[in-house]
Amino acid sequence: MPDFTADSPTPVYVRAADYLTALIRSGELAPGSRLTPERELASNLGVSYDTIRRMTALLRERGLIVTVHGRGTYVSDPLPP
Amino acid sequence: MPDFTADSPTPVYVRAADYLTALIRSGELAPGSRLTPERELASNLGVSYDTIRRMTALLRERGLIVTVHGRGTYVSDPLPP
DNA sequence: GGCGATTTGTACGTATGTATT
DNA sequence: CAATACATACGTACAAATCGC
Numbered sequence: 001m002p003d004f005t006a007d008s009p010t011p012v013y014v015r016a017a018d019y020l021t022a023l024i025r026s027g028e029l030a031p032g033s034r035l036t037p038e039r040e041l042a043s044n045l046g047v048s049y050d051t052i053r054r055m056t057a058l059l060r061e062r063g064l065i066v067t068v069h070g071r072g073t074y075v076s077d078p079l080p081p
Numbered sequence: 082m083p084d085f086t087a088d089s090p091t092p093v094y095v096r097a098a099d100y101l102t103a104l105i106r107s108g109e110l111a112p113g114s115r116l117t118p119e120r121e122l123a124s125n126l127g128v129s130y131d132t133i134r135r136m137t138a139l140l141r142e143r144g145l146i147v148t149v150h151g152r153g154t155y156v157s158d159p160l161p162p
Numbered sequence: 163g164g165c166g167a168t169t170t171g172t173a174c175g176t177a178t179g180t181a182t183t
Numbered sequence: 184c185a186a187t188a189c190a191t192a193c194g195t196a197c198a199a200a201t202c203g204c
Contacts, residue, residue, distance in 0.1 A: 011190080011191060011192090012191080012192075013191080013192085037168080037169055037170080038169075038170065039169080039170090040169095047192080047193090048192055048193045048194070049193085049194085049195090050191085050192060050193065050194085051191080051192060051193080053170095053171090054191080054192090056170095067170070068169090068170080068200085068201080069169080069170050069171065069199070069200050069201080070168080070169055070170060070171090070199070070200030070201035070202080071168090071169070071170080071200080071201055071202080072168090072169060072170080072201095073169090073170080092171080092172060092173090093172080093173075094172080094173085118187080118188055118189085119188075119189070120188080120189090121188095128173080128174090129173060129174045129175070130174090130175085130176095131172085131173060131174065131175085132172080132173060132174080134189095134190090135172080135173090137189095148189070149181085149182080149188090149189080150180070150181050150182080150188080150189050150190065151180070151181030151182035151183080151187080151188055151189060151190095152181080152182055152183080152187090152188070152189080153182095153187090153188065153189080154188090154189085164204105165203100165204085166202100166203090166204090167201100167202085167203085167204105168200100168201080168202080168203105169199100169200085169201080169202105170198105170199085170200075170201095171197100171198075171199070171200090172196100172197085172198070172199090173195100173196085173197085173198095174194105174195080174196080174197100175193105175194085175195085176192100176193085176194085177191100177192085177193080177194105178190100178191080178192080178193100179189105179190075179191070179192095180188100180189085180190070180191090181187100181188085181189080181190095182186100182187080182188080182189095183185100183186085183187075183188100
């Protein structure tokens with residue numbers, strides 16, 4: 001797992017989004033599957049909920065995930081090209 | 082000025098965005114003019130910086146404002162239809 | 163329909179970083 | 184270099200939606 005605490009000009013939420021993007025694109029996170037809940041992700045990755053929210057917002061913009069209030073966050077099916 | 086503390090099913094940031102939208106659409110805030118800085122707006126409207134950030138994100142999505150890091154937030158010129 | 167558990171959404175406060183003037 | 188203003192990041196609390204029982 002990447003070290004998001006490492007100093008970098010790229011914001012943590014962008015690096016986290018890129019990390020998730022790689023997992024999705026590689027198929028390790030399959031279309032339709034549910035992601036780890038946001039708050040769990042936050043503690044797993046060692047970042048704040050705020051950062052995870054920014055990350056998921058970015059992934060949504062990329063069309064890679066879909067979020068349903070009260071249910072969870074899912075890998076888009078089908079994935080955009 | 083609207084009372085954003087009043088109970089409503091509509092989130093504060095949406096109501097704040099609608100309020101600003103009305104000011105822009107009515108011409109009270111002319112295209113090209115600079116908005117009150119975010120933190121000042123927050124205290125003026127009696128809401129948090131977080132809420133103002135959500136509000137400006139929404140107004141940007143609506144194409145009504147443009148934000149420049151370090152400079153400020155401006156009413157779009159021209160305004161979208 | 164209610165109740166509790168789970169999960170996302172909103173809102174507040176605060177501190178530090180970065181860009182512009 | 185200082186002042187201003189937006190950007191990122193952390194922490195926390197409560198609200199709202201969904202689901203299973």
